[in-house]
Amino acid sequence: MGGTKTELALFHIKKGKLFAIKNQRYATTDHDSFVEAIRHFHDDKSSLIDCACLGVAGTVEGDIVRGVNFAWEIDAKKLESDLNIKRVLLINDLQANAYGLSALGDSDFEILAEGEKNEGNAVVISPGTGLGEAGMFWDGAYYHPYATEGGHCNFAPTNEQDVELWKFLKDKFDHVSCWERLISGKGILNIYEFLRKHNVEKEPDWLTEQLKNDHSAKVISAAAIEKKDPVCIETMQLFFKYLAIESSELALKTKATGGIYIGGGIVPKNISLIEKQEFYNNFINVGRMKHLLKTTPIKIVLNDRTALMGAAYYAAMGILDQ
Incomplete structure (x- = not known):
């Protein structure tokens, strides 16, 4: 998520590979908070998210990140509770980009x-x-x-x-x-x-x-x-x-x-x-x-999905670490 756009995707892991179930791109300013954005994207209570990784254009400090060019503040622990997600990981958006390079040809x-x-x-x-x-x-x-x-x-x-x-x-x-x-x-x-x-x-x-x-x-x-x-x-x-x-x-x-x-x-x-x-x-x-x-x-x-793939990869690693 950056100052202009936020892209959300839901993945599942099958035989060690990531497969996208759905994804959607929003203008970041369309929503007042990340909670509002993700609830708009994923409101299926039957599909429990094991781990979410958010690549954010901001400085990550522990479990909290504040956007540099947008107004959202994201608290990983609060998101876990509010959205019933087992684990929320925060990384910088460029770090997500770097992880995503390995998925490219x-x-x-x-x-x-x-x-x-x-x-x-x-x-x-x-x-x-x-x-x-x-x-x-x-x-x-x-x-x-x-x-x-x-x-x-x-x-x-x-x-x-x-x-x-x-x-x-x-x-x-x-x-x-x-x-x-x-x-x-x-x-x-x-x-x-x-x-x-x-x-x-x-x-x-x-x-x-x-x-x-x-x-x-x-x-x-x-x-x-x-x-x-x-x-x-x-x-x-x-x-x-x-x-x-x-x-x-x-x-x-x-x-x-x-x-x-x-x-x-x-x-x-x-x-x-x-x-x-x-x-x-x-x-x-x-x-x-x-x-x-x-x-x-x-x-x-x-490839404009590089950061998205990097965040998904990092979340998959988070599941393996649990």
Whole structure:
């Protein structure tokens, strides 16, 4: 569950494999609480749920998680009681994404850089409503996904334009903080507003009208894909530049020679806007560590059910642990 959508599914395990019985996707804001959402999804009292795993876009603290970009607070122990579920497990949504990667095949990925087939740590970075990041520690035999809040690390300017953008964000927010201010849906809008403010050309009337009716990143990206507005095109170019830079920094911090997996809802829908060589150049532009990043595979995750499958897998492990 994230700031934009919540996807629920009911699975059963047969001969060691997971099979979906039903699933449904909701706009998160359609419901005031998770309890309301799940009761709308599953009200069959005869079907007892042995274990539920919730992958949530927020920081999990013990048995409680609060959404970062939505208002829900979820208490696992209270849910067990309120919904008559034997066990409720909470993990970060990007951790669920990381677990779900093992369920994917070659067709579920778009390759940005082949790299080398190295063993080693890997990471997931997912721009969506916010910016999620997770690590996967390689112990020599298996991957162990873990959550991070790396998307809230500080944005560091690298040239004069970045400095001006930083100043723009500083005036707009109490805490510029983070890469999330740039590498997310809201980040695309922030970049666009900055570029439009510094552009001599007036915003086209048709774009003003569209943004008035739907003030979202998809208006900007659609205009860029259709090559209808140069500022929208430049916005998406900067978005992918910053995504490449932060992916690079995340790879260095975790020594992610095993691969970079780019998930989330934005990138798969805008692959046609990615200039692969430009992205790669920004990714490996790290001075003395360039040789390390040249070996790192970069893949875009195309399957939008990855986190759902990861949460189901984690719940299945929870059943085995009982």
